[in-house]
Amino acid sequence: MQHMNDAILDYSPEHWALNRRSRKNHVIPWQPYDYINEKERTIDGVVEEVATIFLTNKECPFRCLMCDLWKNTTNEPVPDGAIPVQIQYALSLLSSSEHIKLYNSGNFFDSQAIPPADFPLIAKILDPFKTVVVESHPRFIGKNCIRFNEMLYPELHVAVGLETAHPGVLSKLNKSMVLKDFELAVNYLKKNDISVRTFILLNVPFLDESEGNSWAKRSIDFAFDVGVECCVVIPTRSGNGILDQLEANSLFFKSSLPSLENVIEYGIEQKRGRVFADLWDIETLSTCKRCAPQRVQRIRSMNFTQHISLPVECSFCKN
Numbered sequence: 001m002q003h004m005n006d007a008i009l010d011y012s013p014e015h016w017a018l019n020r021r022s023r024k025n026h027v028i029p030w031q032p033y034d035y036i037n038e039k040e041r042t043i044d045g046v047v048e049e050v051a052t053i054f055l056t057n058k059e060c061p062f063r064c065l066m067c068d069l070w071k072n073t074t075n076e077p078v079p080d081g082a083i084p085v086q087i088q089y090a091l092s093l094l095s096s097s098e099h100i101k102l103y104n105s106g107n108f109f110d111s112q113a114i115p116p117a118d119f120p121l122i123a124k125i126l127d128p129f130k131t132v133v134v135e136s137h138p139r140f141i142g143k144n145c146i147r148f149n150e151m152l153y154p155e156l157h158v159a160v161g162l163e164t165a166h167p168g169v170l171s172k173l174n175k176s177m178v179l180k181d182f183e184l185a186v187n188y189l190k191k192n193d194i195s196v197r198t199f200i201l202l203n204v205p206f207l208d209e210s211e212g213n214s215w216a217k218r219s220i221d222f223a224f225d226v227g228v229e230c231c232v233v234i235p236t237r238s239g240n241g242i243l244d245q246l247e248a249n250s251l252f253f254k255s256s257l258p259s260l261e262n263v264i265e266y267g268i269e270q271k272r273g274r275v276f277a278d279l280w281d282i283e284t285l286s287t288c289k290r291c292a293p294q295r296v297q298r299i300r301s302m303n304f305t306q307h308i309s310l311p312v313e314c315s316f317c318k319n
């Protein structure tokens, strides 16, 4: 009889990702599905306010195994004009900020997601900001980025997800790219004076916690080698259906706060660019109630200072 783990690997990741999905959340095409103020350390070394807007738009055409962003997307493109309205809506409710992130659960330069006809108005709304960060898969990096950049007053930064530099795991993630695609996209953006940040998963599926930790570090090295300016390390979370299934079959392991601290320390020590930990839902990583608040505080502090803070010692969990 075939073992369950083998059975999972036999199916295409796309098959599994789609079949394990829950229903999407209800979203409104004229409203962003979320918006927050956060603080971030800038390239210039100061901590400033960022308005982060999670735009509602058509689902990304890729089917990455670990993705849960489809939950807040539409099935059809949103009408022309809806994206500028969403941005203005969020900005009217957020505190004033120096920087803005427009995250759209996919690719800003996918014309099915963000209508290019809206670029001029979006650019005008962004005039007061120093920098704007948008996200995109390498396959959508091209002339549209340059066109949009030429309309902008703020500096454009593009977030391109690397996820992992482990070639075998990257392929199993169904990311629809190889490492060379990532490198070419980064080169193209840099050649056109656009900064690149990347997302790196701390604990990718198919590796245990220790391998996940060391590949996250190798992924930071790879990202800086190809010219990325900023790495954001994201603890992979279950909850999208397929990762829960992989977890139940010991093919995915949740990471821990000490592992995240360790990877961030490594990245910062390299002094090759900014290295942040993604703090979204960070509480779900805590395995030890005694030291978790201090560890989260330590990670937050390292995000801001880009220096290694004093380690947390816990007699309870011995970490």
Ligand code: SF4
Pocket: 060, 061, 062, 063, 064, 066, 067, 068, 069, 070, 105, 106, 107, 137, 161, 175
């Ligand atoms: S490219 Fe990004 S948004 Fe699209 S499926 Fe992959 S992780 Fe999700």
Ligand SMILES: [Zn+2]
Pocket: 288, 289, 290, 291, 292, 314, 315, 316, 317, 318, 319
């Ligand atoms: Zn502890």
